Amino acid sequence: MRTSYHSVHEPICGICGKRSRSFESLREHLIGPLPKAECERVFRERGCDLCLNIFGSRNALRVHRDTCQLSYGYNAVLYRFANLGIQDDLRIDNGKSRAVALACKMVGGGSDGSLDLCAKICIIDEYENILFRSYVKPYLPVTHYRYETTGIRPEYLRDAMPLRQVQRKIQDFLCNGEPMWKIRPRGGKARILVGHGLDHDLKCMELEYPAIKLRDTANYPPLMKTSKLSNSLKYLTKAYLGYDIQVGIQDPYEDCVATMRLYRRMRSQAHRNENYPLASDPQNKNNFASWRQSELERMTPEELLAISRSDFYCWCLDGKDYV
Numbered sequence: 001m002r003t004s005y006h007s008v009h010e011p012i013c014g015i016c017g018k019r020s021r022s023f024e025s026l027r028e029h030l031i032g033p034l035p036k037a038e039c040e041r042v043f044r045e046r047g048c049d050l051c052l053n054i055f056g057s058r059n060a061l062r063v064h065r066d067t068c069q070l071s072y073g074y075n076a077v078l079y080r081f082a083n084l085g086i087q088d089d090l091r092i093d094n095g096k097s098r099a100v101a102l103a104c105k106m107v108g109g110g111s112d113g114s115l116d117l118c119a120k121i122c123i124i125d126e127y128e129n130i131l132f133r134s135y136v137k138p139y140l141p142v143t144h145y146r147y148e149t150t151g152i153r154p155e156y157l158r159d160a161m162p163l164r165q166v167q168r169k170i171q172d173f174l175c176n177g178e179p180m181w182k183i184r185p186r187g188g189k190a191r192i193l194v195g196h197g198l199d200h201d202l203k204c205m206e207l208e209y210p211a212i213k214l215r216d217t218a219n220y221p222p223l224m225k226t227s228k229l230s231n232s233l234k235y236l237t238k239a240y241l242g243y244d245i246q247v248g249i250q251d252p253y254e255d256c257v258a259t260m261r262l263y264r265r266m267r268s269q270a271h272r273n274e275n276y277p278l279a280s281d282p283q284n285k286n287n288f289a290s291w292r293q294s295e296l297e298r299m300t301p302e303e304l305l306a307i308s309r310s311d312f313y314c315w316c317l318d319g320k321d322y323v
Ligand SMILES: [Zn+2]
Pocket: 008, 009, 269, 271, 314, 315, 316, 317
């Protein structure tokens, strides 16, 4: 308990109540090579293999499973095959903070083509509508178009929007009328930015945005491997949403949709409200350090759980802004 930082935000086994560090370790507990026998038995009967929740009956599971399992979607098929050119609905509305997802596809630069250069970018809103979609003209010469996965040809980039312009547009859109230094963890007008491996995307776009506003499915502890390494977006989409992405030529739209769906699913989890100051502060960390070892040793498991805090910012706390 002391080292595992359990809190109401960690994934929980619906049968025995055990808290896990990540959904992966919960999955192992339920259906891994060495599962807990009793939990495995119940789970195989009425547990959902995507969200890992347990249902009251087989029938309830069947009804649930239809909503839990998502598909690639009609829009994605449409956008993938239509070469729509630039779509630009980035508006600064000064309104309440909303989440948007961003993804890009990279082509290769440098003598061996290994340098990632952002060449296509997409931003969507929470409802999977495209807010921005464009090819991007990199500063550096492209030495490898990575056509087999990007589908990008030289002529698509020739007259594309220059990186500098794209970067400024997106930055303004994300800040949404709020100066960068004023952006606070919660509330305000600046947008929450959802993505997978955002540090790399932002670096390639030379875009700066405060870490407190990033929701990265590659670095979110509940979605990481038990080894604390990142899962690929392809894996997460298959394991948690139930469909395949990144087959053949890839479009950033499908990555945006997958990360946004993962984010919304994590955000909508019903975790008990924690009743302590800073419970919803993204900077909040586990506070065992403030207790003396001898005091901790005297506590019961229930008392320990009561003072135990998650050491990550749970996305369910974003959801509390919506009610
Ligand atoms: Zn939570």
